[in-house]
Amino acid sequence: MREINIGLLGLGTVGSGVIKALQQNNHNISAKLNAELKVKRILVRELAKERAVKVDAGMLTGDFSAILDDTSISIIVEAMGGIEPAREYILQALGKGKHVVTANKEVVAKYGREILAVAEKMGVEVCFEASVGGGIPIIRPLKQCLAANEIQEIIGIINGTTNYILTKMATEGKDFAAILQEAQAKGYAEPDPTSDVDGYDAAYKLAILASLAFGTPVGFSDVKFTGIGHITREDMVWADKLGCVIKLLAVAKLQAQGLELRVEPCLVPQSHPLASVNDVFNGIYLKGNLVGEVLFTGRGAGDLPTASAVVADLMDVAQTILAARSARPACTCYRNLPVLDQHEIPAAFYLRVAVRKADAILSVNQIFNQSSIPVTVAGKKLKQHKGGSVVYIISDITYTALADVVAKLREAPGVADVSLFPLEGLCADDVVSAKV
Secondary structure: EEEEEEEEEEEOOOHHHHHHHHHHHHHHHHHHEEEEEEEEEOOOOOOOOOOOOOOOOEEEEOHHHHHHHOOEEEEEEEOOOOOOOOOHHHHHHHHHEEEEEEOOHHHHHHHHHHHHHHHHHOOOEEEHHHOOOOOOOOHHHHHHHOOOOOOEEEEEEEEEEHHEEEEHHHHHHHHHHHHHHHHHHHOOOOOHHHHOOOHHHHHHHHHHHHHHHHHHOOHHHHHEOOOOOOOOOOHHHHHOOOOOEEEEEEEEOOOOOOOOEEEEEEEOOOOOOHHHHOOOEEEEEEEEEEOEEEEEEOOOOOOOHHHHHHHHHHHHHHHHHHHOOOOOOOOOOOOOOOEEOOOOOEEEEEEEEEEOOHHHHOOOOOOHHHOOOOOOEEEEEEEEOOOEEEEEEEEEEEEEHHHHHHHHHOOOEEEEEEEEEEEEEOOHHHOOOOOO
């Protein structure tokens, strides 16, 4: 049986998962390919470090050139994470005519165009299924299975850490900080959770998805994003009263003038398919003009779910090698769509104003009256000497039009807090009619 040799860069969570997957399913993988995928060399930082998987010590190297210059290695799997030296190693591997499989969403989101251009020039494959959604198949379906469609929108819960935190806040009534500590203790959140909770991770992934779905180059810098650190328990309670849940959504929509791209917490109706995607699970909902609505859901992270996608890419590349066929076009972009200013796109919003005393709401109402912005009170909970909150619903308005009002509300006497979230998949009338 023919062997296809692989160079693995990194033996952390993803790299170890790849080794486990190849060992555990070796028989089935070999039978399907009529060839054996063999990891020949592994690049690591510390040769003597204790590993999560058992590998022959002779396979380990601290020198990338030992892998790069090995002509028997056909495929490089980049499982290092981070920007450098991962980006440089990917480019060097492609320059040597080696195929590349990566799970690195940050590199693909920021440098995908450069990487794909080199792959195209060298006639080799670059696969990155694991860069979005872990084990959920979404990259290949967008490039192949759904290619006949014009994709109209993608809405995704694509960060398991934030989804876990928001789920627990909603079901257990704890605040953000407490749930974040629990998530870190369970390994669902990194010691430095910034990339997850501030929205960077989801923005990387949305840039990749949008490029593929809409056939246009989208970079990380095109995506505006906001995290979840400002969400309160009270917002969770109000969302439930309004028949909604709060989710960190990655949204990409094809508008007449261009692309709408954003990552932010949104109120989602409980009837929406994504509302029931909870805990560390991911969900990606899309609409195509032929297929209609489609939902992909599953574990978006972890060693084996991510390895499932990496090894599937390896098998795909192996088939190209075994059939001695030309590599497929690396870039699927065929147009250049403008990215719209998120702050100028009309939407409906949930606005909660918390006051220290009930009579402070008079100042709030005066600000609204002076602004001429039509608002509807969806519910209130006020006690004269303890204050409380009033929830307003605002229709068909932009962030820009709201910015001045929100700034004045935050400075108004007696106002303790202001929360603002878009209503995704809802019109204002749907919310106002809810029983609160």
